[in-house]
Amino acid sequence: DAGVTQSPTHLIKTRGQHVTLRCSPISGHKSVSWYQQVLGQGPQFIFQYYEKEERGRGNFPDRFSARQFPNYSSELNVNALLLGDSALYLCASSLADRGGQPQHFGDGTRLSIL
Protein backbone atom coordinates (compact mmCIF):
# COMPACT_ATOMS: atom_id res chain seq x y z
CA ASP A 1 0.00 0.00 0.00
CA ALA A 2 1.15 3.50 -0.75
CA GLY A 3 2.26 5.64 2.15
CA VAL A 4 1.43 9.29 2.67
CA THR A 5 2.25 11.20 -0.49
CA GLN A 6 2.99 14.89 -0.63
CA SER A 7 3.45 17.23 -3.56
CA PRO A 8 5.46 19.02 -4.63
CA THR A 9 8.71 17.72 -3.19
CA HIS A 10 10.48 21.06 -3.41
CA LEU A 11 9.20 24.55 -3.98
CA ILE A 12 10.85 27.95 -4.30
CA LYS A 13 8.76 31.08 -3.82
CA THR A 14 9.37 34.75 -3.20
CA ARG A 15 8.11 36.89 -0.36
CA GLY A 16 4.47 37.91 -0.66
CA GLN A 17 3.46 34.98 -2.87
CA HIS A 18 1.09 32.24 -1.83
CA VAL A 19 1.59 28.49 -1.95
CA THR A 20 -0.57 25.36 -1.90
CA LEU A 21 0.83 22.09 -0.62
CA ARG A 22 -0.97 18.82 -1.18
CA CYS A 23 -1.22 15.59 0.76
CA SER A 24 -2.80 12.20 0.09
CA PRO A 25 -3.20 10.04 3.20
CA ILE A 26 -2.72 6.31 3.46
CA SER A 27 -5.79 4.53 2.11
CA GLY A 28 -8.40 4.23 4.85
CA HIS A 29 -6.91 6.96 7.01
CA LYS A 30 -9.40 9.70 7.83
CA SER A 31 -7.20 11.96 9.94
CA VAL A 32 -4.66 14.31 8.36
CA SER A 33 -2.31 16.63 10.22
CA TRP A 34 0.16 19.26 9.03
CA TYR A 35 3.44 20.18 10.68
CA GLN A 36 6.14 22.76 10.00
CA GLN A 37 9.74 21.77 10.65
CA VAL A 38 12.30 24.54 10.62
CA LEU A 39 15.90 23.40 10.09
CA GLY A 40 17.40 22.00 13.29
CA GLN A 41 14.12 21.87 15.22
CA GLY A 42 11.33 19.42 15.88
CA PRO A 43 8.10 19.63 13.90
CA GLN A 44 5.49 22.15 15.03
CA PHE A 45 1.78 21.33 14.75
CA ILE A 46 -0.20 23.48 12.32
CA PHE A 47 -3.58 21.78 11.70
CA GLN A 48 -5.43 18.54 12.15
CA TYR A 49 -8.49 17.45 10.16
CA TYR A 50 -10.69 14.46 10.73
CA GLU A 51 -13.62 13.57 8.50
CA LYS A 52 -13.26 16.97 6.78
CA GLU A 53 -13.63 18.90 10.03
CA GLU A 54 -10.88 20.94 11.62
CA ARG A 55 -10.07 19.33 14.95
CA GLY A 56 -7.05 21.34 15.98
CA ARG A 57 -5.04 24.41 15.09
CA GLY A 58 -1.56 25.28 16.26
CA ASN A 59 -0.12 28.67 17.04
CA PHE A 60 0.21 29.89 13.46
CA PRO A 61 -1.08 33.12 11.89
CA ASP A 62 -4.23 33.31 9.79
CA ARG A 63 -2.04 33.30 6.68
CA PHE A 64 -2.04 29.53 7.14
CA SER A 65 -5.20 27.67 6.19
CA ALA A 66 -6.07 24.11 5.26
CA ARG A 67 -8.91 21.92 4.18
CA GLN A 68 -9.71 18.25 3.77
CA PHE A 69 -11.59 16.86 0.82
CA PRO A 70 -14.23 14.07 0.68
CA ASN A 71 -11.51 11.60 -0.37
CA TYR A 72 -9.56 12.64 2.79
CA SER A 73 -6.75 14.29 0.86
CA SER A 74 -5.75 17.69 2.15
CA GLU A 75 -4.30 21.02 1.11
CA LEU A 76 -2.28 23.48 3.15
CA ASN A 77 -2.36 27.07 1.92
CA VAL A 78 0.00 29.80 3.01
CA ASN A 79 -0.57 33.41 1.90
CA ALA A 80 1.74 36.42 1.94
CA LEU A 81 4.84 34.27 2.33
CA LEU A 82 7.59 35.46 4.65
CA LEU A 83 11.24 34.44 4.77
CA GLY A 84 10.49 32.67 8.06
CA ASP A 85 8.07 30.33 6.31
CA SER A 86 11.03 28.51 4.79
CA ALA A 87 10.79 25.01 6.23
CA LEU A 88 9.97 21.38 5.64
CA TYR A 89 6.20 20.91 5.68
CA LEU A 90 5.13 17.47 6.79
CA CYS A 91 1.77 15.84 6.35
CA ALA A 92 0.76 12.92 8.53
CA SER A 93 -2.22 10.60 8.45
CA SER A 94 -3.65 8.20 10.99
CA LEU A 95 -6.42 5.65 11.14
CA ALA A 96 -8.25 7.50 13.91
CA ASP A 97 -8.03 10.88 15.52
CA ARG A 98 -7.08 9.73 19.00
CA GLY A 99 -5.71 6.87 21.00
CA GLY A 100 -2.53 4.98 20.31
CA GLN A 101 -2.81 5.14 16.54
CA PRO A 102 0.52 6.50 15.29
CA GLN A 103 0.68 9.26 12.75
CA HIS A 104 2.43 8.20 9.56
CA PHE A 105 4.35 10.94 7.83
CA GLY A 106 5.01 11.74 4.21
CA ASP A 107 8.41 12.76 2.89
CA GLY A 108 7.48 16.42 3.16
CA THR A 109 7.61 19.48 0.96
CA ARG A 110 10.73 21.62 1.26
CA LEU A 111 9.63 25.24 0.85
CA SER A 112 12.25 27.90 0.28
CA ILE A 113 11.33 31.59 0.33
CA LEU A 114 13.66 34.02 -1.44
Next chain:
Amino acid sequence: AQKITQTQPGMFVQEKEAVTLDCTYDTSDPSYGLFWYKQPSSGEMIFLIYQGSYDQQNATEGRYSLNFQKARKSANLVISASQLGDSAMYFCAMREGGKDYKLSFGAGTTVTVRA
Protein backbone atom coordinates in the same frame (compact mmCIF):
# COMPACT_ATOMS: atom_id res chain seq x y z
CA ALA B 1 6.72 25.51 29.10
CA GLN B 2 8.31 22.79 27.02
CA LYS B 3 6.12 19.71 26.85
CA ILE B 4 8.92 17.43 25.60
CA THR B 5 12.57 17.81 26.58
CA GLN B 6 15.40 15.97 24.89
CA THR B 7 18.65 17.06 26.53
CA GLN B 8 21.11 15.22 24.30
CA PRO B 9 21.66 17.14 21.07
CA GLY B 10 24.04 14.49 19.70
CA MET B 11 25.35 11.05 20.56
CA PHE B 12 27.94 8.68 19.15
CA VAL B 13 27.60 4.92 19.52
CA GLN B 14 29.71 2.03 18.36
CA GLU B 15 28.15 -0.45 15.97
CA LYS B 16 26.48 -3.40 17.78
CA GLU B 17 26.31 -1.51 21.08
CA ALA B 18 23.15 -0.23 22.77
CA VAL B 19 22.27 3.45 23.12
CA THR B 20 19.72 5.21 25.33
CA LEU B 21 18.05 8.43 24.22
CA ASP B 22 16.53 10.54 26.97
CA CYS B 23 13.08 12.08 26.90
CA THR B 24 11.17 13.81 29.67
CA TYR B 25 7.68 15.19 29.31
CA ASP B 26 5.35 17.58 31.08
CA THR B 27 1.59 17.15 31.23
CA SER B 28 -1.19 17.26 33.78
CA ASP B 29 -3.47 15.14 31.60
CA PRO B 30 -3.86 11.59 32.98
CA SER B 31 -4.39 10.24 29.46
CA TYR B 32 -1.53 10.71 27.05
CA GLY B 33 0.60 8.82 24.57
CA LEU B 34 4.32 8.94 23.89
CA PHE B 35 5.85 8.27 20.50
CA TRP B 36 9.35 7.99 19.12
CA TYR B 37 10.16 8.83 15.52
CA LYS B 38 13.34 8.49 13.46
CA GLN B 39 14.23 11.06 10.82
CA PRO B 40 17.10 10.14 8.49
CA SER B 41 18.90 12.88 6.58
CA SER B 42 16.48 12.34 3.68
CA GLY B 43 13.74 13.91 5.82
CA GLU B 44 10.97 11.35 6.21
CA MET B 45 9.67 10.71 9.74
CA ILE B 46 9.50 7.03 10.59
CA PHE B 47 7.35 5.81 13.49
CA LEU B 48 9.28 3.55 15.86
CA ILE B 49 7.37 2.86 19.06
CA TYR B 50 4.39 3.94 21.18
CA GLN B 51 3.68 3.93 24.93
CA GLY B 52 0.29 4.80 26.40
CA SER B 53 0.03 6.39 29.83
CA TYR B 54 -2.09 3.52 31.12
CA ASP B 55 0.09 0.77 29.67
CA GLN B 56 1.47 -1.42 32.44
CA GLN B 57 4.36 -2.84 30.44
CA ASN B 58 7.18 -1.06 28.67
CA ALA B 59 6.71 -1.09 24.90
CA THR B 60 9.09 -3.05 22.69
CA GLU B 61 9.37 -3.23 18.89
CA GLY B 62 12.24 -5.33 17.62
CA ARG B 63 15.50 -3.61 18.59
CA TYR B 64 13.61 -0.66 20.07
CA SER B 65 12.34 -0.56 23.63
CA LEU B 66 10.88 2.22 25.67
CA ASN B 67 11.89 2.67 29.31
CA PHE B 68 8.73 4.29 30.69
CA GLN B 69 9.01 5.77 34.19
CA LYS B 70 5.68 7.45 34.78
CA ALA B 71 6.46 8.97 38.19
CA ARG B 72 9.58 10.59 36.79
CA LYS B 73 7.78 11.56 33.56
CA SER B 74 10.44 10.01 31.42
CA ALA B 75 10.18 7.85 28.31
CA ASN B 76 13.67 6.91 27.20
CA LEU B 77 14.27 5.04 23.96
CA VAL B 78 16.75 2.18 23.98
CA ILE B 79 18.18 0.99 20.68
CA SER B 80 19.95 -2.34 21.04
CA ALA B 81 22.63 -3.75 18.72
CA SER B 82 23.09 -0.46 16.85
CA GLN B 83 23.51 -0.59 13.09
CA LEU B 84 25.02 1.94 10.70
CA GLY B 85 21.52 2.54 9.33
CA ASP B 86 20.41 3.78 12.75
CA SER B 87 22.32 7.02 12.20
CA ALA B 88 19.57 9.65 12.16
CA MET B 89 17.73 12.26 14.19
CA TYR B 90 15.37 10.81 16.81
CA PHE B 91 12.34 12.68 18.10
CA CYS B 92 10.24 12.05 21.16
CA ALA B 93 6.64 13.24 20.85
CA MET B 94 3.55 13.36 23.06
CA ARG B 95 -0.16 13.39 22.37
CA GLU B 96 -2.38 14.58 25.19
CA GLY B 97 -6.06 13.82 25.67
CA GLY B 98 -8.47 16.16 23.95
CA LYS B 99 -10.32 16.51 20.72
CA ASP B 100 -7.33 17.02 18.47
CA TYR B 101 -4.47 14.71 17.61
CA LYS B 102 -1.69 17.22 18.08
CA LEU B 103 1.77 15.79 18.57
CA SER B 104 4.21 17.91 20.55
CA PHE B 105 7.79 17.13 19.56
CA GLY B 106 11.08 17.57 21.34
CA ALA B 107 14.13 19.17 19.73
CA GLY B 108 15.54 15.78 18.79
CA THR B 109 18.76 13.86 19.34
CA THR B 110 21.21 13.11 16.54
CA VAL B 111 22.63 9.60 16.72
CA THR B 112 25.77 8.69 14.80
CA VAL B 113 26.74 5.03 14.66
CA ARG B 114 30.45 4.35 14.18
CA ALA B 115 31.77 1.22 12.48
